Amino acid sequence: MFGDLFEEDCSSVPDNQYGKGKKLKTKALEAPAPREFTNLSGIRNQGGTCYLNSLLQTLHFTPEFREALFSLGPEELGSLEDKDKPDAKVRIIPLQLQRLFAQLLLLDQEAASTADLTDSFGWTSNEEMRQHDVQELNRILFSALETSLVGTSGHDLINRLYHGTIVNQIVCKECKNVSEKQEDFLDLTVAVKNVSGLEDALWNMYVEEEVFDYDNLYHCGTCDKLVKAAKSAKLRKLPPFLTVSLLRFNFDFVKCERYKETSCYTFPLRINLKPFCEQSELDDLEYIYDLFSVIIHKGGCYGGHYHVYIKDVDHLGNWQFQEEKGKPDVNLKDLRNEEEIDDPLIILKAILLQEENNLIPVDQLGQKLLKKIGISWNKKYRKQYGPLRKFLQLHSQIFLLSSDESTVSLLKNSSLRAKFDFQRNDQHIFKTLTSESPGLNDRSSCPHWFDINDSKVQPIKEKDIQQQFQGKESAYMLFYRKSQLQRPPEARANPRYRVPCHLLNEMDAANLELQTKRAECDSTDNNFELHLHLGPHYQFFNGALHPVVSQTESMWDLTFDKRKTLGDLRQSIFQLLEFWEGDMVLSVAKFVPAGLHVYQMLDGDDLTLSEIEIADGEDIFVWNGVEVGGIQIPTGSDCEPLLLNVLHLATSSEGETCQQLIEFPHVFPANAEVGTVFTALAIPVGVLLINNTESMGEKSWTTIPKEDFKKTFREQGVRNGSSILIQDSNDDNSLLAKQGQWIASMNEIDWLQVKNLCEIESEEEQVKISATVNTVVFDIRIKAIKELKLMKELAENSCLRPIDRNGKLLCPVPDNYTLKEAELKMGSSLGLCPGKAPTSSQLFLFFAVGSDVQPGAEMEIIVEETISVRDCLKIMLEKSGLPGDAWHLRKTDWCCEAGEPLCEEGATLKELMICSGDTLLLIEGKLPPLGFLTVPIWWYQPQHPSGHWKSHQDQTNCTPPQGGIWRPISAQDSPGDGHAEVSLHYLGDVEISEDATLMELKSQGI
């Protein structure tokens, strides 16, 4: 009937699982968010379920409903674990509702899910859920629950709590006969149109009479004629919980369209239903009801959103305003005007009214006052009213001091008066109530209201409810509870109260799981990646640390929680490095162009890593704090190594006319005096020119005066990559002019050519890198990457491979080799290739299939030298995509042809003296196991029918070389004497031990 009227407009509602867009990206796979500061759980919006959520929260915050449901045990409802068992009677709806309530009470998550519950209704799609509006849903939910509780002690649960009756009466004015009809209700629907509020509506419905007279007479059955009569309705039976639905949505028959009544419609916090009831002889208290839930519809009549204001009767949530935390009773200031605060009489009366017997020790009264208004008596009132005790004495018509003046109480009549005021106000609506009700400012006793909006739960003030009287966002359903319903003291702030044991256990376990999950996520968030560089894996040369073997082997990545201390880190490293002996010093290290340099030592084992300002991805040098490989290493930023380009103009031995420029990289500590260049290079003191720019232009060179030789490189502004030009004497003015010539002449001197073979486009295909025989391969590689203008990342994952005369790429050269060690000749070509060079324990091998190797057709592989022949064969077969396992490996001989086979499958490559750069061949055919022979068996069959077996002697005499294979190639090759009357039949190969006897061979052959 309402069509899409209740289609939710959830555009303002985050549609992700946890209701927080910003967290979605990172937290999607993590544990659900914990409860917010209110400590109450919301319910996730599953897409159009906000009205369901509002209703479920209302039921949840009806403790009597919740507890009645909890009282139904597994013996009556069955158990969800059995729900898939065919013959088990499981009442899924109440069980799912129980579980949802337990989650709302106890599970530490921001919002619960209703998926299981809606499944139990059989609602599998949003469409089915959207068919109902919240009033319908209330009935559907109750009816579904009632049906599923038939035959249990909970069969009357809904009736007990929500069922009421109305009586419709028609009284004949003549015979006074009363004809009546009773109606049941679970909720009352009241008009909004042209009505000012709930009481007004109830008055119209249950007080006003409809009179039949004149042309509208009533037919009385008793009088049997048309008579004057009066029709009225009354509430006959009041349920403990009264649900009121407001008819906000109407149909305009003139305009023929739906519309939403947005006019003001008031409803009281407390309502006295006595005037609307049939019987009025009961105690007044029986008719008093308190508002505890307001479902609010926001939006027009074509869609919208629901949320709910709920009074937390049991004080389960944390009702305080976050922004006001720490401030004393700010809401008092909100509610009372300054005048009232200024009147100490009102404040003191209010305080005493909250106390038991309206009595309190005088000194406590002072404290309470401070707490209430945030300022002490002496500061606020003393100047005007004198001391507190004096003030109490002066107002003896209100306050009664004990004889020793230690306690004060409210005088009986004045407390009655105050109470009366309160009650009177209570009958009215909010304005007066909120400003007058005592204890409103005390958080422990004033009503705790929350706005529950799907996942979000926020505390609100009672007076905020007034804002829902009218407008586009306004109250839609009201829920009242009988004020006489008392909550047991044990239930207060006790979410475990009356929750069945099995659900308590289930929630406890689930919370534990959530905690663990969160701790894991938390530590992931706080995790650091640290790169540990182990001192013993480094050597110091060329002014910096370089890995002995390779970067990968000397660097260990460690994931570590930054909230842990340096001591924890040290302990973890100790555990990692079982071999470590003696002191362990951890120092910050950094890669500089010259290599790895060690900076400050980390100190303060009880400080956390974030406190000592270690960053994610930090390099940490692990060492003994003194030496590396026997060399005391310089540490700190002062002596940071600078990789400089040294250009040295040396006069050739032939004579003065031919000067040769030598360029080579050299590392100097930043704090060394520039004059040390001469000693370091073992050349006589000459003229120094420095170029701190990238360009080699003439103007960029500056001559360093001799007196500045004592200054350090840093003081001279020398940086990594700066160039230093050394000249024998200052008199040659042509020096700078010659620069172009030097650059040109560089081609004639020592360099290596590096080709970019990384298959990454760069501006240059190849570059010339100047070097000496003592230059380290690593430096050449880095320089080449830089000059080829390739990505820096390549530094970590590339290698240099010599290119031979035929253009073949040879085995990569280790980074830590000097050119001399790598046997690289000046002028030779190197390929910069992707992938790391093999470590010292790895072999770089070429391999090919078959014995006829085409140059350049070899495949390449890096394997551990300790790998067995068997595994190596396996990897090579895999790599070459060859099927089957009938293959073996052979070395290549000096003329690149198939050499000896690798027979011992179990032996390691190292044991068989295979070296990097070797080429292995994959040859078809399986080798017999070690110590076995493969013997082909031929059947010697004389044509003569009575022929005998020929001895196998001949064959076994011809034992092939160990490991070889015999195969008959053609009939001509077959052994035998060639007599025409003899024929031989090849039967197959027999694998047999070398030590086997002839008899054994014979029996195997047969």
Ligand SMILES: [Zn+2]
């Ligand atoms: Zn009558």
